[in-house]
Amino acid sequence: MKSPFLSLSRFLSLGSLFVIPWSAAYGAQPTGNPQTLWFDEPARDWNGALPLGNAHLGAMVHGDPAKEVIQLNESTFWAGYPHDYVKPGAAKHLPEIRRLLFEGKEGDATNLANAHFMGDPPFLAAYQPLGHLRLENALPDQTTKYRRELDLRTGVAKVSFQSADVTYTREYFISHPDRVMVIRFTASAPGSISFTAGMDSDYPHRTESGAGGSLVMNGQWHEDGKPKDWIAKWDKPGMKFSCGLQAIHDGGQLQSAGDKLRVEKANSVTLVMGAGTSFRNFRDISGDPSSEWPGKVKAAKAAGHQILLEKHLADFQGKMDRVKLDLGGAEADVKPVNQRIGRRQGRCR
Numbered sequence: 001m002k003s004p005f006l007s008l009s010r011f012l013s014l015g016s017l018f019v020i021p022w023s024a025a026y027g028a029q030p031t032g033n034p035q036t037l038w039f040d041e042p043a044r045d046w047n048g049a050l051p052l053g054n055a056h057l058g059a060m061v062h063g064d065p066a067k068e069v070i071q072l073n074e075s076t077f078w079a080g081y082p083h084d085y086v087k088p089g090a091a092k093h094l095p096e097i098r099r100l101l102f103e104g105k106e107g108d109a110t111n112l113a114n115a116h117f118m119g120d121p122p123f124l125a126a127y128q129p130l131g132h133l134r135l136e137n138a139l140p141d142q143t144t145k146y147r148r149e150l151d152l153r154t155g156v157a158k159v160s161f162q163s164a165d166v167t168y169t170r171e172y173f174i175s176h177p178d179r180v181m182v183i184r185f186t187a188s189a190p191g192s193i194s195f196t197a198g199m200d201s202d203y204p205h206r207t208e209s210g211a212g213g214s215l216v217m218n219g220q221w222h223e224d225g226k227p228k229d230w231i232a233k234w235d236k237p238g239m240k241f242s243c244g245l246q247a248i249h250d251g252g253q254l255q256s257a258g259d260k261l262r263v264e265k266a267n268s269v270t271l272v273m274g275a276g277t278s279f280r281n282f283r284d285i286s287g288d289p290s291s292e293w294p295g296k297v298k299a300a301k302a303a304g305h306q307i308l309l310e311k312h313l314a315d316f317q318g319k320m321d322r323v324k325l326d327l328g329g330a331e332a333d334v335k336p337v338n339q340r341i342g343r344r345q346g347r348c349r
Helices: 090-102 106-116 294-303 305-320 330-334 337-348
Strands: 036-039 050-053 057-061 067-074 131-137 143-151 156-163 166-175 180-187 193-200 205-210 214-220 240-250 253-257 260-266 268-277
Touching: 036 337, 050 143, 050 166, 057 166, 057 180, 057 268, 067 268, 090 106, 131 240, 156 305, 166 305, 180 193, 180 294, 180 305, 193 205, 193 214, 193 240, 193 268, 205 253, 205 260, 214 260, 240 253, 240 260, 240 294, 260 268, 268 294, 294 305
Parallel strands: none
Antiparallel strands: 036 143, 050 057, 057 067, 067 131, 131 193, 143 156, 156 166, 166 180, 180 268, 193 260, 205 214, 214 240, 240 268, 253 260
C-alpha cells in the first residue's frame, strides 16, 4: 500500500486549545502476546507507521500523542483518466523492428520502437494517496509510558501514553464487514479528551464540517507538475474522491469549526470514516464519490464501537487464525521493534 504521501508538516490549527509536545519515554511494558508488533516511540516516517486496511480503505498510523497524522488510501484512486494507449499506425513498424532485432541491431530496434511502437503515453498512471486525517490533541503535560502497537491476530492498532497522571488510549481498526475505519479515544479520567480533527489532500479539495459532528472532504485528482520517472503525465483532471468522518462523543462538547471538528472535555470519542471515488470501471470514472460512503458511516454510527469491533474481530481472526507466525518468541514481547531493528542493523555493519 506504499504511496508517496506528502506535506506532513501542514498541521491543523488548534485555536485556543493548548498543546504540550510529547517526550518519548521508555517505560512501556510487554503484553504477553508475541504476535504484537510494538514500539516505544511514534513513527518517524511512512516506513515506521502501522498499516491497516480492508482491501478497500487503507491507513498508516503514526501515533504521535499530540499531532497524529493518519495517511489514507482508497483502492480505486489512481492518477490519470480512461485512455486508449494504442498508438495509431504502430503495427506497420513491427516488421522492421523484428528485422533489426534478428540482425542484431538492438539499438536501432529500440529507437524505432520508442518512436513509433510504444503506448501513448509510454508509461502507466500511478496509484495515489487519498489524503490525511489529522488529529491535534490537547494534552495537560508532557507524555510518558508511551506505547504504539499492532496486534497481528486482531488487526487492531493502539497508542497509549500518560500525561499528568491520566492514561490516554487510542484504538484503530479498519472493518471489512462494515467498510469503515474506526478510531476510539478513551482516558482513565473523565472529561480528559480534547482534540481537533481535520482532513486534507495533496490534490485540490474542499473540507467542511457539518451539524451532528460530521466532516466531509471532496476533491479531484490533478496532475501536480512535478518531475516523474517511469510514470505517465496527464493533461486534464481525473478521478474525483470523497471522504466522510463522523464523531460520536460521550460527555463534553462537540463543535463544528469551519473545516474542522473540535471535541472538548469528553469522556470518550469514536470516529468513523468512509471514503469513495468516482471510479466505475476502467473505462468510466463518472460516478458520484459522495454517494459511496454515507450509508456505511450512518450504519456504523448506529451500531456503535463495541458491535463494530466484535464484527471486525470475528471476520479478521477467522482468516488470521488459520496460520501462526513466530516473530521471535520471548524477545518479540520484551523488546520494542525499533530497538530490535536498531540492534540488527548494528550487527550488519
